[in-house]
Amino acid sequence: MIGGVCTQTGTIPSKTLREAVLYLTGYAMRGLYGESYRVKQDITVQDLLARTHFVIGREEEVIRAQLQRNRVDLYSGAGRFLDEHTVEVLGEQLGERSDGRVFRGEHQTITAERIVIATGTRPARPSQVEFDDHRVVDSDGILAMERIPSSMVVVGAGVIGIEYASMFAALGTRVTVVERRPTMLDFCDAEVVESLKFHLRDLAVTFRFGEEVAGVAVSDRGTITTLASGKKIPAETVMYSAGRQGVTDELGVARAGLEADARGRLKVDEHFRTAVPHIYAVGDVIGFPALAATSMEQGRQAAYHAFGEQVHSAAGITPFGIYTFPEVSYCGATEAELTEAAIPYEVGISRYRELARGQIVGDDYGMLKLLVSPESHALLGVHVFGTSATELVHVGQAIMGCGGTVDYLVDAVLNYPTLSEAYKVAALDATNKIRALEQFA
């Protein structure tokens, strides 16, 4: 799979689908034209997937061309270690599984001084659930769906589950989210998560927190999901999003002197070296944060280290983007983390409905929140909810990365009318609160 999960089954397909849903459902414009506004009335799977296949195809071409341009040889097939310097590539798709099954096929043997493992993850499939890639699917199976279901159960309120729940809810599917824990997206700002839940409920999403799936029964007419509490939820489709498993079982890592954990992940040091120093591992196969951007950066860091080049990392301030409806993004600390660490902060808030650009684009729910140190005026965290959140967050990230303060935003002149103006409004809000404090000093 050229481009991996990112290009073929994960990031790019899901974000292209989302863009198609946003456009065709008219979701982003409903604030202006009313809740019943639609660009297309009967949206089909073909409408959504046509755009997705087009983008995947183009991305694949770009990656192939870049590999060629940089003189990178590409072997298609499943690689597995023969020893710590040798990888055998089987011409067929699969290699050797942990159960000892070996696949036939053409094979090549490649030796190398240094090796980087970037084999990623696949969706974890609980053993008690029978996936049929039709009624009971995971995030890979969603891309092969034949029609938009009228109802859906999403098991797991992690990032992938909630992104797909948003998309289907906007398409008019009645979505029920079942999550074992009492809350969701705990790593994000609590106020933002509350707003997100409110908006998803408004799209007719039902949340079942603190509930466990006991079983899923499938028939010609659909599925019945039974919860441990005895509740039964009928739905056309069930989508499991219950975590991901590192793809190391076919790799024969033991022959290279390595051991994966129970979730198939490899341990690395700060230079992304495994226990065998000339073998590096990067990306989802090493676990958190398991994002496309961090995976790419880890690969760059590993390559620099492998060849003794100096490399600088700004990974301390990594942005997180969640492409829900509305979207969420943040970098730096949350209020909960600062409170836990007893670090004082002041909050500056700007609401999109008070920005001219917010009115123009019809976003009256968005907000930007700055967490600011009252002593040094440094930005400690930036949290954005609403239109273009995943783009806007980078302004705050750049200021934080360069050691800037909220004072810069107070003094800066920003284009008008823009959503970026939210930074100035939030900065003024935080500064006013800090000034009020200083009057008592």
Ligand SMILES: Cc1cc2nc3c(=O)[nH]c(=O)nc-3n(C[C@H](O)[C@H](O)[C@H](O)COP(=O)(O)OP(=O)(O)OC[C@H]3O[C@@H](n4cnc5c(N)ncnc54)[C@H](O)[C@@H]3O)c2cc1C
């Ligand atoms: C539905 C979904 C949505 C996502 N959305 C986002 C998002 O919006 N933003 C974001 O930053 N991240 C997102 N991610 C995460 C992102 O896709 C991953 O972080 C990224 O793809 C990890 O890159 P990687 O190179 O580590 O692994 P992968 O992209 O998983 O690539 C690994 C590749 O190695 C191949 N491989 C595995 N074993 C072998 C073997 N033995 N021999 C040969 N090849 C092998 C696999 O086939 C695959 O092509 C999403 C993921 C999913 C599933």
